[in-house]
Amino acid sequence: MDDRPTLLRPPPNDPNKTPIENALEVTELAVLGPNIFTNTRQPWHPPGARGIYGGAVIAMCLAAAQRTVAANFLVHSCHCYFLLAGASELPILFHVEQVRDGRSFATRTVxxxxxxxxxFTTTISFVRDSSTTTTTTTSSEVSHASEIPKDAAGRPLQPPPDDYADEPELLAEGPFQGTKIEVVDGGTSGKPGEKKTRQWVRARGTIRGGQAAQLEALAYVSDSYFIGTITRIHRLWRFPFRAEEYDDLPEDARAKVKALHQWEGMGDDPREMVGRPAIGMMVSLDHTIYFHEPGRVRADEWMLTEMESPWAADGRGVVMQKIYSKDGTLLATCVQEGLVRLQQPTPEGKESKL
Structure with a gap:
């Protein structure tokens, strides 16, 4: 069989589903064995990336696992490892193992x-939906949650209007919509570890596939701009040419680079990056999501993502992310470690092989 991106012929997009629901659809392959699934449509390969977008793999693994648990169980954590770069031109098989099915928790590996x-491999834990159980006793559980960040006046940050449409044209085709990334310096020293990035995001359209689809959509977007936080708080050049070569680009290419540079919170003019260190390699190694309020996730409504990095060294970096609903509820906390290597200068007298 010739290489192709799906094992079965992809069906046309379902007009009754949102773009993210169509992108994350998986198909069961009972003919191959129990609990085996495959991608229904070709996953996205970001320009310049080594492989397919990691958030798509995370979300499709979750979609497959959710098909094997009772409807009254909701995901509360995913612990994932990226092992090899995925190829967008090859089908993916998702093998789900039913590790445990208890009264309150269920565990799957995919x-x-x-x-x-x-x-890619992940262990996913599900918990019985507390809204489906009734109790007459008074709860004695501990309870607290981080509050949504506040603006300069001390008011909780507010989402964009529902008719928001200020994205650059080159970013308006994806299944998620977002605002310009804001880099906030939380300290007085200007140190990278004191900075945070913030962005509002939401899935395009109205998700109609139930709570499972909402959770898959959150898993998908949780990988967006994640390990790249390191480049923003350290002000690292990330394009595949030197900042000094920006003025030599064709006019349309300069416009695209400038739009992305500004959108990612790096400043107004790419020329300001001349002399700054450049990223040589950046790859996600692992990814964890804790779903605090799985029953309240509405990924097709505005959510605020806030990211910060407590540590980077030895060619690696760690980034932590909080995801809030528009009403201020802390929906999820995510952690990612990635390989972060700076571009080494070309020895004098030698040309780059790139």
Whole structure:
């Protein structure tokens, strides 16, 4: 069989589903064995990336696992490892193992495989939806949650209007909509570890696939701009040419680079990055999501993502992310570690092989 992005012929997009629901659809392959699924449509390969977008693999693994648990169980945590770069031109098989089914918790492991090799693995834990149980006793559980960040006047941050449409044209085709990333310096020293990035995001359209689809959509967007937080708080050049070569680009290319540079909170003019260190390699290694309020996730409504990095060294970096609903509820906390290597200067007298 010739290489192709899906094992079965992809159906046309369902007009009754949002773009993110169509993108994350998985198909069960009972003919191959129990609890085996495959991607229904070709996953996205970001320009310049080593492989397919990690958030798509996370979300499709979750979609497959959710198909194997009772409807009254909701995901509360995913612990993931990126092992190999996924190829967008090859189908993915998702093998789900039913590790445990208890009264209150259920556990699944999922391996995503291409050509027999495991490219990604995750352990996913589900908890019985507390809204489906009734009790007459007074709750004695401990309870607290981080509050949504406040503006300069001390008021909780407010989402954009529902008719928001200020995205650059080159970013307006994806399944999620977002605002310009804001880099906030929370300290007085200007140190990277004291900075945070903030962005409002939401899935396009109205998700109609139930709570499972809402959770898959959140898992998808949780990987957006995640390890890249390191580039923003350290002000690292990330394009595949030197900042000094910006003025030599064609006019349309300069316009696109400037739009992305501004959108990612890096400043108004890419020329300001001349002389700054450049990223040589940046790859996600692992990814964890804690779903605090899985029953309240509405990924098709505005959510605020706030990211910060407590540590980077030894060629790696760690980024932490909080995701809030528009009413201020802390929906999820995510942690990611990634490989972060700076571009090494080309020895004098030698040309770059790139």
């Amino acid at each position: 391996q995503a495989r291409q050509r027999g090799r495991c490219i």
